[in-house]
Amino acid sequence: xxxxxxxxxxxxxxxxxxxxxxxxxxxxxxxxxxxxxxxxxxxxxxxxxxxxxxxxxxxxxxxxxxxxxxxxxxxxxxxxxxxxxxxxxxxxxxxxxxxxxxxxxxxxxxxxxxxxxxxxxxxxxxxxxxxxxxxxxxxxxxxxxxxxxxxxxxxxxxxxxxxxxxxxxxxxxxxxxxxxxxxxxxxxxxxxxxxxxxxxxxxxxxxxxxxxxx
Numbered sequence: 001x002x003x004x005x006x007x008x009x010x011x012x013x014x015x016x017x018x019x020x021x022x023x024x025x026x027x028x029x030x031x032x033x034x035x036x037x038x039x040x041x042x043x044x045x046x047x048x049x050x051x052x053x054x055x056x057x058x059x060x061x062x063x064x065x066x067x068x069x070x071x072x073x074x075x076x077x078x079x080x081x082x083x084x085x086x087x088x089x090x091x092x093x094x095x096x097x098x099x100x101x102x103x104x105x106x107x108x109x110x111x112x113x114x115x116x117x118x119x120x121x122x123x124x125x126x127x128x129x130x131x132x133x134x135x136x137x138x139x140x141x142x143x144x145x146x147x148x149x150x151x152x153x154x155x156x157x158x159x160x161x162x163x164x165x166x167x168x169x170x171x172x173x174x175x176x177x178x179x180x181x182x183x184x185x186x187x188x189x190x191x192x193x194x195x196x197x198x199x200x201x202x203x204x205x206x207x208x209x210x211x212x213x214x
Contacts, residue, residue: 007211009050014093014142015043016084016100018058020077024123025111029076034101036060038147038199042097043069045203049211051095056083058100077103081131088138095210097145099175102131132169143210146171151179162187173209175202 017039021029036057043055047068054070057063058080065071074080080100088096105125115121132146146169148162162176166189177184184202186194186209194209196202 004208004211005049008046008207011051011094012091013046013051013053013095013097014056014087015039015053015097016056016080017043018060019101020058020080020103021075022077022103022106022128023110024107025113025115027114030103030105030107032101032103034058034060036063038202039099041199041203042099042206045207049207054087056080056100077106077128081129081134084131084135085138088135093139093142095145096135096139096142097206098132098135099147101149103128130169132171136170143173143213144169144171145173145175145206145210147175147177149177153178155183158183159187159193163191175206
């Protein structure tokens, strides 16, 4: 069997990572607690295996990419959405790993200026488009990996939720994880699952699974 580095050498990998912002007013945003660490580990693992990696990184602080990783920063949901569309219409990727924690809602109205902190405010939220489905539409032939976070679900519930999400998005693999306690697994379209203990092992096993899916 060929070595992973031989299989992945020169393959093009697009990874999204970190949180996305949506504006409330000119200075406030809705965000989430994503750190981007998983996406960084994935980018570095695929780079180590000689793949050509593009990393779209949300607002998570300073990061200097390792050799072989092309880093493109974004902050807002619409920035990420436009980046993905532009990139996938211009380039053909072998693998797309969508690990970014993308916002699900935005305020129905974005206020120009700054809301007064002296008054009670109510926000009406409306759903945002599902970027994962747009990725599949723009790049139907790429191997697509999506992530599903359910912070408090038991293992059986997490499996069921992940299987449904993967089917809707037409993804090839899904990473399902919970936080308390931390659980994580890889699952393919046949329902075959691989348990992982931490983010580093996730990066290693995901690279191996994708390498031998070619």
